[in-house]
Amino acid sequence: MRVKLQMSPNFPSLRMDHDLATFNPIGEELNHGQTLKPQSLIYPATGSGVAEVRVIMSGFVIHGYLGMATCLVKASTLMLSVASGLTIGKEGPYVHIASAIANVVARQSPRHAVSTHREILGAGAASGIAVAFGAPISGVFFALEEVSYYFLSKALLPALAASTIAATGLRLFNGTEKTVVFQVRYSSEWHIMELGLFLLLGFLGGALGAAFIKTTRLWARHVRSRQFLRRSPLGEVALIAVLTGLATFWNQHTKQRPDRLLYELFSDCVDTEDSGFCSSSGFIRSDLPQLLLALIIKAILTTITFDLKIPAGIYIPSMILGALLGRIFGTAVQYPLSIVVSGANSMLGLDIANGGESGFRVVPGVYALLAAAATMCGVTRLTVTIVMIVLELSGSIDYIIPATATVLAAKWTADALEPRSIYDHLTEVNHYPFLSNKSRPTNLGGTLADITPSGQSRHYVDTTDSCLVKASDLCTRLASLRSLGEVDGGLPLLRNHVPVGFVTAPDLAYALDQMLGKDSDEDIRCLLVQDERYDVAVNMPNVVEFRQIDDSTPMSLDIHSSLDLVYECSTKLGVRHICVLKDGKYHGMVYKTAFIQHIQEKRKESSSK
Numbered sequence: 001m002r003v004k005l006q007m008s009p010n011f012p013s014l015r016m017d018h019d020l021a022t023f024n025p026i027g028e029e030l031n032h033g034q035t036l037k038p039q040s041l042i043y044p045a046t047g048s049g050v051a052e053v054r055v056i057m058s059g060f061v062i063h064g065y066l067g068m069a070t071c072l073v074k075a076s077t078l079m080l081s082v083a084s085g086l087t088i089g090k091e092g093p094y095v096h097i098a099s100a101i102a103n104v105v106a107r108q109s110p111r112h113a114v115s116t117h118r119e120i121l122g123a124g125a126a127s128g129i130a131v132a133f134g135a136p137i138s139g140v141f142f143a144l145e146e147v148s149y150y151f152l153s154k155a156l157l158p159a160l161a162a163s164t165i166a167a168t169g170l171r172l173f174n175g176t177e178k179t180v181v182f183q184v185r186y187s188s189e190w191h192i193m194e195l196g197l198f199l200l201l202g203f204l205g206g207a208l209g210a211a212f213i214k215t216t217r218l219w220a221r222h223v224r225s226r227q228f229l230r231r232s233p234l235g236e237v238a239l240i241a242v243l244t245g246l247a248t249f250w251n252q253h254t255k256q257r258p259d260r261l262l263y264e265l266f267s268d269c270v271d272t273e274d275s276g277f278c279s280s281s282g283f284i285r286s287d288l289p290q291l292l293l294a295l296i297i298k299a300i301l302t303t304i305t306f307d308l309k310i311p312a313g314i315y316i317p318s319m320i321l322g323a324l325l326g327r328i329f330g331t332a333v334q335y336p337l338s339i340v341v342s343g344a345n346s347m348l349g350l351d352i353a354n355g356g357e358s359g360f361r362v363v364p365g366v367y368a369l370l371a372a373a374a375t376m377c378g379v380t381r382l383t384v385t386i387v388m389i390v391l392e393l394s395g396s397i398d399y400i401i402p403a404t405a406t407v408l409a410a411k412w413t414a415d416a417l418e419p420r421s422i423y424d425h426l427t428e429v430n431h432y433p434f435l436s437n438k439s440r441p442t443n444l445g446g447t448l449a450d451i452t453p454s455g456q457s458r459h460y461v462d463t464t465d466s467c468l469v470k471a472s473d474l475c476t477r478l479a480s481l482r483s484l485g486e487v488d489g490g491l492p493l494l495r496n497h498v499p500v501g502f503v504t505a506p507d508l509a510y511a512l513d514q515m516l517g518k519d520s521d522e523d524i525r526c527l528l529v530q531d532e533r534y535d536v537a538v539n540m541p542n543v544v545e546f547r548q549i550d551d552s553t554p555m556s557l558d559i560h561s562s563l564d565l566v567y568e569c570s571t572k573l574g575v576r577h578i579c580v581l582k583d584g585k586y587h588g589m590v591y592k593t594a595f596i597q598h599i600q601e602k603r604k605e606s607s608s609k
Helices: 050-057 068-083 090-106 116-134 136-147 153-174 193-222 227-231 232-249 260-268 288-305 315-349 364-380 385-396 400-417 424-429 471-482 505-518 533-537 564-571 592-608
Strands: 468-470 490-495 496-506 523-525 543-546 554-560 577-582 587-593
Touching: 050 090, 050 136, 050 505, 068 260, 068 543, 090 116, 090 136, 116 136, 116 153, 116 385, 136 364, 136 385, 136 468, 153 364, 193 227, 193 288, 193 315, 193 364, 193 400, 193 424, 193 577, 232 288, 232 577, 260 364, 288 315, 288 533, 288 587, 364 385, 364 400, 364 496, 385 400, 385 577, 400 587, 424 577, 468 471, 471 505, 490 587, 496 505, 496 587, 554 564, 564 592
Parallel strands: 523 543, 554 577
Antiparallel strands: 468 523, 490 496, 577 587
């Protein structure tokens, strides 16, 4: 008998069951009456989704998170969330939805390589940002800077193509000259004397972003963790919706649509209609008390609304906070700075070269745009992506130096005040198995022996005498492996106590389910080892070929190897499991999740000292 298997995605996986997903070992079958306490709960259609997409791109898969059902639910409920008037954004969910569509399309060809699957997911994430901001180049940089775990130059072309198609489609469906509502154009250039103010604005925006992350963590730890809120997430949404309506209705700025508010904050007040900041004659209105009140209200509401169990992003809310701060700053300095610049030009005889007093004017909208970029950088720690968003929103490269200087100042400030981004915070809170490749841990002293579990050397398949293994024996070994609680576990294939292959538990469980579903014969034997000498065994009766799920070149390291080498293998080579050798013989297995847990424990020990 020969069974042809349909391959599942070759990723370590986490099982997801409809609305909620528990981080249990994949395929965990519990005995009657036995319960397994979940480490975390996932609501797949809620939140931003960027942190989860980043985890999936690093090599782990949450089954169902990028499925069609989650995509449809999130797309439909996102409209309701945005229409509710809550302090949320739709840009992060766009990334999740676009990545889910890309995953569904990629799964139509089950034979493609894992790297190709990652390229398609990256292209989907890029198109999500392109739709959110009408900025296709920014989408490409976002895919490379935030969600792509391994940089592949060949991934640029599909990301650029997907972003361009998405932005073009958005403009066609909008039926307007603007791709997004808050796209602006500035008629005046910046002055070199403003560069110091732009840097100061970057420091303030970075500090505001870091403060938001800290307050969000405190809110989640001391308020949202309370029993009555954890038991009723819908009640929490309803309560915050009522508070949002009561707090925002009385202020002319907070009750506006987010995109319209950003447009008015970014506005140049030249050839524009009458609004909250500009009169029909082009005069810039000074409304500092209302702006300050709007900033306080938005800061509080953004903090308590973030991470509600609804589809919601953080990009636009963080930009609004920064834009309000920048508008206040720009309005406060416009007249003093205009006098200083005019006097400096007169003293240096630069009236003609710079157009005199009439040729230079402070545009508070520019300060709002740059402060929005700085705050968004402080929250997400994106740099090049945000600079490109500013350039594509303003439609000019005149502000490339102010935008770059502001974002760099924000990045340095935010890193000094709060080392982790908002996505790092979500990854930690939800216990996602993610190993950052951007910041190398400083406390990696030790060797591979420190993280190699004891008593694990018996969990393997010995193919020394025969390459054929009974399916019942594989089921027994798989059940024994699951008892260890390894999320991304597997069985090494040994010959003379030397690893010659490796089969991941999710792939093995899937293959056994497919096989046993077609034939219940207990005498079925499985061919696992990649060896041409055993090709004839495929035609033998009751033999099933499992060699397509075998990794014939598993990574093997000596037990005395340093943990620095393990980190390099995990981040640069994409290794998810390591066969540990002692004196050249198999000694045990170390998985990426165990290594991540070891790093987290070391970090906690260092912070407690």
